Amino acid sequence: MDRAVELLDGLPPMGAAFARALVPSRAAEVHLPAHAVRVEGIRQDPDRYAEYSRVCGYTLRDTVPATWIHVLTFPLHVALLGDRRSTVRLVGAVHTANVMTMRRAVGVDEPLSLQVHLENLRPHARGALLDLVGRAEVDGETVWEGVSTYLASGAHVPGEPGASSHEPWEPVAPVARWRLAADLGRRYRRVSQDPNPIHTSRVAARAFGFARPIIHGMWTHARAMAALEGRLPEAHRAEAAFVRPVLLPATVGLAVSPNDEGLRLAVTTKDGAKPHVIMGTGPAR
Amino acid sequence: MVHTVVVVGGNRIPFAKAGGPYARASNHDMLTAALDGLVARAGLAGERIGEVAGGAVLKHPNDFNLTREAVLSSALAPETPACDLQQACATGLETTMYLANKIALGQLSSGIAAGVDSASDAPITVSDPLRRILLKASRARTPQQRIAAFAKVRPAHLAPQAPRVAEPRTGLSMGEHQAVTTARWDISREAQDELAAASHHKLAAAWERGFFDDLVTPYLGTTRDAVLRPDTSVEKLAALKPAFGGPEGTMTAGNSTPLSDGAAAVLLATEEWAAEHHLTPWARIVDAEVAAVDHPGGADLLLAPVGATGRLLARQGLTVDDIDLFEIHEAFASTVLATRKAWQDADYCASLGLDGPLGAFPDHKLNVTGSSLAAGHPFAATGARIVPTLAKLLHERGPGSRGLISICAAGGQGLVAILEAV
Numbered sequence: 109m110d111r112a113v114e115l116l117d118g119l120p121p122m123g124a125a126f127a128r129a130l131v132p133s134r135a136a137e138v139h140l141p142a143h144a145v146r147v148e149g150i151r152q153d154p155d156r157y158a159e160y161s162r163v164c165g166y167t168l169r170d171t172v173p174a175t176w177i178h179v180l181t182f183p184l185h186v187a188l189l190g191d192r193r194s195t196v197r198l199v200g201a202v203h204t205a206n207v208m209t210m211r212r213a214v215g216v217d218e219p220l221s222l223q224v225h226l227e228n229l230r231p232h233a234r235g236a237l238l239d240l241v242g243r244a245e246v247d248g249e250t251v252w253e254g255v256s257t258y259l260a261s262g263a264h265v266p267g268e269p270g271a272s273s274h275e276p277w278e279p280v281a282p283v284a285r286w287r288l289a290a291d292l293g294r295r296y297r298r299v300s301q302d303p304n305p306i307h308t309s310r311v312a313a314r315a316f317g318f319a320r321p322i323i324h325g326m327w328t329h330a331r332a333m334a335a336l337e338g339r340l341p342e343a344h345r346a347e348a349a350f351v352r353p354v355l356l357p358a359t360v361g362l363a364v365s366p367n368d369e370g371l372r373l374a375v376t377t378k379d380g381a382k383p384h385v386i387m388g389t390g391p392a393r
Numbered sequence: 394m395v396h397t398v399v400v401v402g403g404n405r406i407p408f409a410k411a412g413g414p415y416a417r418a419s420n421h422d423m424l425t426a427a428l429d430g431l432v433a434r435a436g437l438a439g440e441r442i443g444e445v446a447g448g449a450v451l452k453h454p455n456d457f458n459l460t461r462e463a464v465l466s467s468a469l470a471p472e473t474p475a476c477d478l479q480q481a482c483a484t485g486l487e488t489t490m491y492l493a494n495k496i497a498l499g500q501l502s503s504g505i506a507a508g509v510d511s512a513s514d515a516p517i518t519v520s521d522p523l524r525r526i527l528l529k530a531s532r533a534r535t536p537q538q539r540i541a542a543f544a545k546v547r548p549a550h551l552a553p554q555a556p557r558v559a560e561p562r563t564g565l566s567m568g569e570h571q572a573v574t575t576a577r578w579d580i581s582r583e584a585q586d587e588l589a590a591a592s593h594h595k596l597a598a599a600w601e602r603g604f605f606d607d608l609v610t611p612y613l614g615t616t617r618d619a620v621l622r623p624d625t626s627v628e629k630l631a632a633l634k635p636a637f638g639g640p641e642g643t644m645t646a647g648n649s650t651p652l653s654d655g656a657a658a659v660l661l662a663t664e665e666w667a668a669e670h671h672l673t674p675w676a677r678i679v680d681a682e683v684a685a686v687d688h689p690g691g692a693d694l695l696l697a698p699v700g701a702t703g704r705l706l707a708r709q710g711l712t713v714d715d716i717d718l719f720e721i722h723e724a725f726a727s728t729v730l731a732t733r734k735a736w737q738d739a740d741y742c743a744s745l746g747l748d749g750p751l752g753a754f755p756d757h758k759l760n761v762t763g764s765s766l767a768a769g770h771p772f773a774a775t776g777a778r779i780v781p782t783l784a785k786l787l788h789e790r791g792p793g794s795r796g797l798i799s800i801c802a803a804g805g806q807g808l809v810a811i812l813e814a815v
Contacts, residue, residue: 154613158417167466168422169429170612217614338466 111225112143119147119183119222125190126198126303138236138263141193144225145184152180152216160299163292164327165334172216173337174208174346175330177252179300181242184224185256188240194226196238196260198304200316203325204237205257206348209392213342214244214251221245229265236263277351280380282361284335288323290357296327313355322353328385332362332373336389339371343392351383360384398493399674399815401667403781404431405657406612408769409619411512415654418613420449420456424463424509427656427774430610431505435660435672438468443501445475446488447658449509450772450803452479453516460507481803482724483683484508485657485776486810492661493678502666506780508773509656515555523550558652560803562689567724567803568649570694572638575727577693578734582643585726586630589648589766592723596763597623604762608781620651620769648726653769657777664815674815675784676796680709681810688805695728698799698807699735703747705809711795713752716811718786718796720779723764728801761786776800780812787814 152172160176161168189198214220224242231237237259244252293307302324305312313321329348333340340346354360354375361376370390374383406426409415415423424447432438447460456462461475480487485508492504519527523546530542559566575585599605600617609617625647635642636649660672667674684701686692698721706712713736721729735741736751743749762782765775779798787794794814801807 155417161422162417167425168418168613169426170614338468338471 113223114143114145116145116147116187119150119180120187122183122186122301122303125183125186128190137195138229138260138265139193139195140226140229140238141188141191144223145187146221146223147184148221149219150180150222151219154216156299157216163295163299164330166330167337170215170217171213171342173330173333174210174252174254174344175326175333177214177220177244178206178208178242178254178256178326180220181222181224181244181254182300182302184222184242185240188224188226196236196258196263200261201258202261202350203256204259204350206254206326206329206350207345208252208254209345211249211251211253211343211392214246218246220251231265231267231269232259233269235259235261236265277383280363280365280374280376282363282376282378282380284362285378286331286360286362288354288356288358288360292323292327292356293321296324300324300326318353318355320355323356323358325350325353325385328354328375329387332375332385332387333389335362336364336371336373340389341391344370344389345392346387346389348385348387350385354384396497396499396663397815398496398661398678399664399667400659400676400678400781400784400812401662401672401674402431402435402660403608403658403777403784404434405609405774405778406430406655407609407615407618408653408655408771408774408778409615410769411652411654413513413619413654414613414615415511416513418511418654419514420452420459420509420511420656421463421466423511423612423654423656424459424507425466426610426612427507427509427658428463428467428469428505431658431660432468433610434607435670439470441470442473442505443503444492444495445469445473445505445507446478446491447475447507447509448477448479448484448488448773449511450479450481450484451510451512451515459509479773480808481806482722482770482772482775483800483802483806483808484773485778486681486780486798486800486808487683487776489659489661489678489776489780490681490808490810496661496663503660503662505658505660506777507656507658508771508775508777510771510773511654512652512771513654517553517555520550520552520554522547526550560689560694566637567695568637568644571725571728572642572644574693574695574731575638575644575725578731580643580727580730580734582631583627584730585643585648586627588723588726588729589630590625590627592760592763592766593622593625594763595761596621596767599762604785608785618768620653621767644725644727648766650724650765650770653771655769655771655774657774659777659780673788675781675788676812676814679795679811679813680705681808682708683806683808685807686805692805693731694805695724695801696731696735696807697805698801698809699732699741699751700745700747701807701809702736702797702799703742703745703751705811706751707748709811711811713754715795716754716797717758717790717794718761718783719754719759720764720783720796720798721760722775722779722800723760723766724770724801726766729759732799776808783812787812790814
């Protein structure tokens with residue numbers, strides 16, 4: 109499908125777009141912007157990348173992890189959801205799933221062109237699901253692809269909700285225990301630049317129904333990927349389902365088991381009884 | 394040795410001055426980068442290596458398993474065991490000998506010896522009294538006991554303690570110790586500056602001819618040793634003010650090694666393992682000897698390798714004339730110059746119990762691709778920089794070529810090893 113591409117001068121600042129994306133829409137029908145937003149030749153900030161690696165537990169390397177490129181595309185997510193033509197707002201939108209593919213190792217010194225569009229609006233029992241589809245290119249070569257699925261609570265889309273794809277959860281024995289400090293949301297905000305106060309402010313968290321701030325799902329995803337570094341081939345795929353938020357401070361577990369093509373990971377409650385994030389990794393397809 | 398131990402490769406990241414391009418990197422990050430570069434070049438991804446031995450001189454307490462953690466972050470198989478060793482500036486050579494000895498005994502068929510140091514990310518600790526108070530508070534069973542413990546904290550306790558490159562027994566820095574030796578052995582400023590300039594020029598020439606193409610992988614945008622000054626000269630070095638030995642001192646920032654960041658690794662194996670992995674053996678590890686001097690009894694702190702060299706050559710039935718290349722670690726230019734003088738000093742050698750002076754060797758055999766003054770000196774990495782460098786140089790010269798490595802270390806210690814091209 110030919111899609112109009114809006115070329116931006118640079119990564120949009122998230123403050124204003126984020127504020128717009130927080131304003132609830134009164135439109136009865138769900139509308140999504142059909143165009144893609146794109147930025148070209150973005151230079152990665154080595155200092156911010158080093159700090160990102162530190163906060164997420166990655167070894168500081170010349171090649172960057174898939175989750176870092178996701179972070180770089182995030183301002184484009186906000187720009188699309190903050191667009192006037194979008195009736196889906198970040199308010200009440202929950203990041204429920206994420207799939208990323210690294211096509212090859214990407215150097216921190218490589219300028220990236222990033223493009224994101226919205227698609228696949230579909231009904232869900234509690235609202236509507238939609239995908240933010242992104243890709244990163246180096247000199248026209250696609251090196252990274254990402255699909256972030258959001259649930260827009262309360263939004264109505266005609267049709268029958270698809271069946272939940274989650275396998276039933278069996279309690280596991282965690283192989284790791286992480287202690288997440290109360291200020292982790294603040295530390296991750298500095299490197300991800302995600303200004304959502306739900307991750308840093310108790311008041312904001314309460315307003316959205318959480319007793320305490322919740323850590324960003326993409327931090328948890330990144331931390332689990334960091335625990336596995338060295339095991340993933342350079343071209344790999346990582347899927348994550350964000351099942352249950354982690355309230356800060358927290359102690360969580362990590363369970364790892366082999367699956368058909370790689371490793372299955374789960375960030376769980378301390379005892380492994382309930383999942384927070386369920387992940388799968390394997391070679392890129 | 395029962396099994397022949399060969400050096401089949403090496404890898405390091407370019408070295409850099411502290412606070413430079415690796416200011417944000419930890420020992421773990423740099424050691425992993427050095428290992429992964431070696432793994433990539435030698436085709437060892439997913440391979441179980443017999444053992445990895447590494448170490449750092451400036452080490453954070455939570456890095457107690459530094460090398461094993463770096464292995465787990467690397468592309469090596471997670472079943473690769475590792476251990477941490479530390480012998481100050483001799484660490485990278487001591488890890489080499491630790492693994493070489495195991496391979497020689499048949500306990501291993503492959504190993505990676507490594508060293509890393511970050512002077513940028515050095516651990517800062519709390520003062521001793523504060524540490525004791527914190528430990529007491531953590532053992533307290535009641536809030537009252539905890540409050541009582543914390544009540545003993547005084548403002549002076551709160552100053553953080555940066556690590557010092559000083560001898561615990563003397564409080565003198567390495568440079569201050571070497572300044573005593575420099576004066577005692579009458580080492581001139583000119584000779585030191587000449588040696589320093591030559592080190593830069595030789596290292597620059599080695600980079601130019603591509604010698605390091607299969608010994609170094611870039612890291613964080615740095616592709617060559619960042620300490621290296623190809624355009625330095627004796628004249629430029631002569632303009633520098635003394636850094637050690639007072640206003641009349643001859644040791645400057647130009648003829649002393651800077652505080653550095655970097656990591657290096659050496660791949661060691663049996664000849665059979667090397668053949669199975671289609672790797673070319675460069676040189677075999679012949680023998681090594683470690684030594685120490687009477688410290689702080691007044692001996693020259695950085696001349697401990699002299700006694701080790703004499704005993705090692707004697708044990709192998711060799712003389713200085715049988716050695717084709719000498720790698721004498723340039724902790725300071727004057728260390729190398731004093732070492733060479735000491736080798737020729739009959740009284741000094743006799744005082745060490747040696748049969749006679751070791752003798753002299755021509756300048757063109759010394760540090761032919763430069764050494765620590767030009768490359769930089771991340772303490773524990775230096776030995777693991779020199780071993781593959783010398784092994785490759787000997788391999789270029791042809792079978793039977795011999796090289797000797799001499800490294801001085803804190804505490805009045807030294808380690809010396811002989812390699813021979815195969």
